[in-house]
Amino acid sequence: MDESLLNITVTIADRPYRMKINPSEEEKVRNAANQVNDKIKELQKAYSATDKQDYLAMCALTFASEALDNKKQVENIDQLFMENLTNLEHKLSEISSK
Numbered sequence: 001m002d003e004s005l006l007n008i009t010v011t012i013a014d015r016p017y018r019m020k021i022n023p024s025e026e027e028k029v030r031n032a033a034n035q036v037n038d039k040i041k042e043l044q045k046a047y048s049a050t051d052k053q054d055y056l057a058m059c060a061l062t063f064a065s066e067a068l069d070n071k072k073q074v075e076n077i078d079q080l081f082m083e084n085l086t087n088l089e090h091k092l093s094e095i096s097s098k
């Protein structure tokens with residue numbers, strides 16, 4: 001067992017979850033748990049589900065959808081960057097050939 005791992009407990013939807021994580025990830029994991037709980041509270045105000053599982057599913061779907069949107073944006077930025085880099089290379093080639 002890796003002794004450098006940190007034992008923490010985070011609570012999501014009123015249930016505690018014990019985890020072993022790298023100490024450098026503690027803040028990120030706790031912030032993620034807080035974001036999930038905040039999203040669940042937001043969903044509880046907007047919808048009348050009968051079970052916390054319903055809110056967890058809606059929360060997971062919301063975050064997954066946002067992650068896919070972010071991935072697409074990154075892909076678009078990467079493509080634009082590569083196009084600009086190619087254009088710059090062509091311009092530099094033209095300048096150096098003169």
